[in-house]
Amino acid sequence: MLIDTHCHLNDDRFRDDLDEVLRRAEAAGVAAVVVPGVDVASSERAIALAERYPQVFAAVGIHPEALDRVTERDFAAIAALADHPKVVAIGEVGLDYYWNVAPPEVQQEAFRRQMVLAREKRLPVIVHNRDATEDTVRLIEEMRHPDTFGVMHCFTENIEIARRCIAAGFYISYAGPVTFKNADRVRATAAQVPLVRMVVETDAPYLTPHPFRGRRNEPGHVRLVAERLADVRGLALADLAHTLTDNARRLFPRLTLP
Template sequence: MLFDTHAHLNAVQYDEDLQEVIQRAQDEGVSHIVVVGFDRPTIERAMELTEEYDFIYAAVGWHPVDAIDMTEEDLQWIKELASHPKVVAIGEMGLDYYWDKSPKEVQKEVFRKQIALAKEVKLPIIIHNRDATADIVQILKEENAAEVGGIMHCFSGSVEVAKQCIDMNFYISLGGPVTFKNAKKAKEVAKEIPLDRLLIETDCPYLTPHPFRGKRNEPSYVKYVAEQIAELKEITVEEVAKATTENAKKLFGISR
């Protein structure tokens, strides 16, 4: 029972062989997948996948890189989709200071609007953070995001920052980078953060874990993330799988 809490099976990289990719995930014990939409086309595709597969759920939101493109109509549309029974989170949202397509102030405004929306529809949020930790933590505090909580997706920060986020009702999600030899911070977080606050993900088709680094990622590879966390915590893979799956179900309100 593995739960991939962040996948982009709505990406063009899976246009040719999606059915095989999903079959491999099931063969490796992946019982649930959340497909994350972050603009019009990817949200539409995520919603289609929730209809096609009973174990696929959707998160809907607007990516900070594209914040400049988001309209009030888009925000209203996300709000409408939030009432769908298989939409389990709002996001991914946040700040990305690596790419400069959207000005920082626009990103912050779109981020705040989505937090407000999530509180209105009572769904957790999924946070994208690239080179923007201090501003993200500040906005989460100012907007009282703890009210809905959520996920620090593909967390790459320090143990100290992880603890701050946990204090604000967030789970720490680890992906492929925790398997990289040089990923000191991610490994420390895996060791130090309690199992009841951890989640696992692939962020596929990106951030492929060792030993497939450099190739396309897919949900079946989430087991390598679980194995690495188990090794670092000196517990069994089964314990990691059970705990992270239970954490995800609790957060997303999935009973089965």
């Protein structure tokens, strides 16, 4: 049994065959899927999916790529949506200096604001980081608090960064890149991250794992991520899957398996 801790089932690419996608995920042993929002509309869609499917849970948040169009009403809407009983996290939020649609100071303020919201709601934070590692880690260290915790989504950094994030109260999530042929550094870090702080995800429809790269990703493929991690750690898949599922349930206290 596995939990896909980050999967964009609210993406239009799942519009026509979502029932089949979820049936394949169930057949692959996926017991639950967390669907993050990137703005108010996608957060609302995530909640709608969570209401429709018992194995789907939602996260709500404003992604750094959405900050060029955000308003105060959007932040208020996210705060209200966070009270829905099937919302298990604030996310996907963080910093993105690759696309850089908003100045770094604007991104950092939005990130801080949503970490405060997560603390107030006693929810974890799902953290996006692209080309902004030092500022991302610095901010979660500055915001360190007994009630601030979360997950570093699609982690590809080194073990030193992983240890700083773990010390600040965060889990490390691995996705398709850990299966890529040229991802030796990612696997080297995954071999050292404490198992009690590791979870898995797909980030579907993106980052499809080997050997299906080039196709649309989907939640059933989280098994391929777990299989590669089991190989890296020298563990049986069943044993690692048990640990990963327990970790995900601790990370998302509101997540109750159907």
